[in-house]
Amino acid sequence: MEQGFSRRELFKGSLAFGGLIGTGALAGACATTPHISKPAVTTTTVPLNLRHPGSLPNPSLAAGTPTMEQVDHIVVLMLENRSFDSLLGMSGRGNGFTLGSNGLPTATNPNGHGDLIKSFHSPTECRSESNPTQSWNDSHTAYDNGTNQGFVLASGPSAMAYWDDTDIPFIYWLAKTFPLCDSWFCSLLGPTFPNRRYLISGTSLGTVSDKLINQFPPNGTIFNSLNNHNISWMNYHANPSGTFVTLSMYGNPLDIVSTYKSNIAPISQFYADVANGTLPSFSLIDPNWSTNSEGEGQDIQFGDQFLAQVVTAILNSPKWDRTLFVYTYDEHGGYYDHVPPPPAVKPDNIAPEIKVPPDKPGGFDRYGFRVPAGIVSPYAKGDYVSSVVYDHTSVLKLIETKWNLPALTYRDANAADLLDCLDFSAPPTFLTPPAAPTPINPAIKASCLNVKPYTSKALGMPPPGAVVKA
Secondary structure: OOOOOEHHHHHOOOOHHHHHHHHOOHHHHOOOOOOOOOOOOOOOOOOOOOOOOOOOOOOOOOOOOOOOOOOOEEEEEEEOOOOHHHHHOOOOOOOOOOEOOOOOEOOEEEOOOOEEEEOEEOOOOEOOOOOOOOOHHHHHHHHHHHOOOOHHHHHOHHHHEEOOOOOOHHHHHHHHHOOEEOOEEOOOOOOHHHHHHHHHHOOOOOOOOOEOEOOOOOOOOHHHHHHHOOOOEEEEEOOOOOOOOHHHOEOOHHHHHHHHHHHEEEHHHHHHHHHHOOOOOEEEEEOOOOOOOOOOOOEHHHHHHHHHHHHHHHHOOOOHHHEEEEEEEOOOOOOOOOOOOOEOOOOOOOOOOOOOOOOOOOOOOEOOOEOOOEEEOOOEOOOOEEOOOEOOHHHHHHHHHHHOOOOOOHHHHOOOOOHHHEOOOOOOOOOOOOOOOOOOOHHHOOHHHHOOOOOOOOOOOOOOOOEEEO
16 A cells, blocks of 8 residues: 555644645635453454444435434544553543552553563653554554553553543543443554544554555545435544644545545634534544644643533533534553453454564454543433443444444444443433533643653653562
């Protein structure tokens, strides 16, 4: 497959098309349109009788027929680079850390030098630019044939860092108020771009690295399906330059912009649309890849603040009673999680673009590590943890279920649809939206701006006491 733009080029907004979107010049340039852990998850989602690409959630209805009459708007926000344990392991919700008598996690990983690195409360809200890592090889090293004892070997001691409600109070409030999905796995043991491809198409087309490709999946993306059935959608982006990412996972970004220019808008338009009750049927939100996506070199509190802004806007919308919001993270970012990823349905017969050796062996028949995820809706079950196995294609299955759209691949055809988190048979639990807390404003201290370069050592990791003899 063709090597395209790099992840850093796209995320930092250096591509020309980003500036064109931000300035509006594109229109003229383009003519076309004590917490006790539960046992580790061992069940699989591989069904005995696979559903096929093209199959409808409800074969008795025509494709494009709306269902779930209580929902008019589905909104999805995908942040990046956090495992479930690293973000919500201390929440006391779901399958988080096992705590010792001192109230601290008991999890450890060997460092390869006769020591163990204990899970530790991160001494900073900042993430290193280089470690931990989530590449194909490093993720498979971390997986360690199902022991999850290779995180430190793959990424160094910073992989064992975690945060709690003193750092990121808003997502902790979400996890304790609305349904939390404690068995949501990223779609493959690999980095950002392949996982985001699963979000929009149910496959990575064999890719296992962060590159863009001038190729499209044989059954298209969810955006094609929505267009084919006249279902409105928007990709809102939070980058000041106008750079978006998820929509451009396939094909030349300039061509994508030209084709979908009427479906791309800045985050300010999202806030206006949600306040006016004019959201499209489906909305995908991209964060600012330099400041609040929770990616490399960023302050995690900016991500918590952005999540709070989006959720608060939805809670205050005149269409709150008709809206369903899903938040998740693209992959684990190299951070530790104690639950081994279970087997998964292969999306297709395309093999991963690896050469063994030097690459680690593996395939697309296993999920990646768990990531934080949850549902916000008036019809959300109160005080609920869903332990159904989900991955990013569960978002596809939810959309396909809502509008009875054909499955794109074997993976989304057989994915769980997130409806376990909702109860449409009773009056909505959250018809009156709960009062959301105010997140920490990280701009007051701008802590990450004072520690460049963002190395693990500069960030104080591992802290004293985190290294013990094996």
